[in-house]
Amino acid sequence: MRSTLSKNSRIIIVGGGTWGCSTALHLTRRAYKNVTVFDPFPVPSAISAGNDINKVLEAGDDEAVVAEILLAAATQGWNKDPIFTPYFHNVGYILAASSPQAIQNVQDREIRHHAGNFFELSTPEGFRKSMPPGVLTGDFAGWKGWHQRSEVGWVHARKAMVAAAREAARLGATFVCGNARGQVKELIYANDGDVHGVKTADGLEHFADRVIIAAGAQAPSLVDFENQLRPTAWTVAHIRMSPDEARLYKNIPVIFHSEKGFFIEPDEDKLELKICDEHPGYCNWVLQDDALPRSIPVPRNQIPASSARRIREFLRETAPQLADRPFSHTATMWCADTPNRAFLITAHPRHPSLILAAGDSGHGFTHLPSIGGFVSDLLEGNLDSRIAKSWRWRPDTGQEFWGNDLLGRSGAGNKVLDLKETITEGWVQGCDDSDMAKSSKL
Incomplete structure (x- = not known):
């Protein structure tokens, strides 16, 4: 490093x-x-996957030592750090599946490590009684579930992220935002090959002693990750609720079906219920000459028509009274997978002043209160050796095309989906979204 x-x-x-x-x-x-x-956008960034009304906060797999350390740090942050505690809703969590393979996966990966925390739901009546009368009215055909009543729930993602940024700014951090001023177009390399700073879209150069890439699914546009990252998208829709409905749904447990989707109580500001379509993810494949295909992220306030259908099918099984409601908001949101879903947080092996914080793999937001501490440890040379090994630069994992790997996820035919296949069927857009691109009607 230079200094x-x-x-x-x-x-x-x-x-x-x-x-x-x-x-x-x-x-x-x-x-x-x-x-x-x-960042091109002020916090909360319009293209950040964390810019959302809520995220599931669940207990992780504690089989690995690294997972135990990360979960303990995140839990401490959500429960004890005054910046984050206002946004954690400890309402419980229902985990479910239907197919024999998915049920077995849930039992192997989640339940057996925390068996004492869950009680089983095996009948439609059991699911319906887990929430106030009138919330769950579906038939739950073929469902098997497990209910954890505490220490899990959801967090108000957008507010928590804004709170972190405001506190950082109060303590002296500078946020440079805007499509020209805040958009980093390229890194500045010195003759020795190290990174000396960044160049923004307005043509200005900004020099630094260390550069940290924390750009989510956009990170591969700045650094060659040698096929270690796969930008992958998931789809969400919101339904506007009445004040009476919002009161009925307040403090309900998160209900998550590993093959179909999940929903969380309405947020307190817009009274919107968020529903997610569960699947192994969408990719936007671009073929390159003499290179492996790349998935290029394209965030947008629309979802594929097939995703909208699956969301409505999920609601018909759980809360059919909502299944035909108009969507007030829709979004296709991007994360960045690694081949084993372990984070990629390390110094670049050829550019020692460049720190990479990438590969959230769909579970990065849980660690909002704590992940910056681990990045800081890395910067200072004090990162736990077990974590450093897990998060290391590992191009050997990307030597072949792994873009169709499910990475343990289920749903939508159990395959990674290609966004290009949505061109013929169209897109669906929430009625309140400002980007009024042409959409398809179901």
Whole structure:
């Protein structure tokens, strides 16, 4: 590295999403005085997967030591850190599946490690009684479930991320936002091959002692990850509720079917119920000459028509009274998978002043309160060796095309979906979304 790290070192964070905000917060809490975050959008970034009304907060698989450490740190943050505690809703969690293989997967990966935390739901009546009368009215045909009543639930994602950014700014971090000023177009390389800063869309160069890439699914546009990242998208829809309905649904447990989807109580501001379509993910494949295909993220306030149908089918099984309601908001949101879903948080092997914080693999938001602390440990050379090994630079995992790997996910025919296949069937857009692109009507 060019210089020894000090509290006065110039540190640039590329990306003002979940991990970027967390890293800025932890660095400024450690008294770093020169932290700058670049993003094309103000927090919460319009293309950040964390810019959402709510995210599921669930217990992870504690079989691996690293998972135990990460879960303990995240849980401590959501339960004890005053920046984050207001946004954690400890309402419980219902996990379910239908096919024999999915039921077995849930039992192997989730239930057997926390068997004492769950009680089983094996009848439609059991599911319906898990919530107030009138919430779950479906037939739950073929469903098998497990209910954990506490220590899990959901968090208000957008508010938690904004709170982290505001506290970081109060402690001295600078947020540079805007399509020209905040959009990093390329990295600045010195003659020695190291990274010396970034160049933004307005043509300005910004020099730094360390550059941290926390750009989510957009990270491969700045750095060659040698096929270690796969930008993958999931789809969500919101339904506007009446005040009376919102009161009825308040504090219900999250209900998550590993092959169909999940929904969470309406948020307190817009009174919108969020429903997600569960599947192994969408990719947007672009073929390259003499190279492996790449998935290029294209965030948008629309969802494929097939996803909209699956969301309505999920509602017909759980809450059919909502199944034909109009969607008030829709979104296709992008994360970045790694081949084994372990994070990729490490110094670049050829550019030692470049720190990579990538590969959230669909479970990055859970770690908002704590992930920036681990990035800071890495920056300071103090990252736990077991975590560093898990998160290492590992191009051997991407030597062949792994883009169709399910990574343990189910739903929608149990295959990775191709966004290009949606061109013929069209897209569906929420009636309140500002981007009024042409949509299909179901």
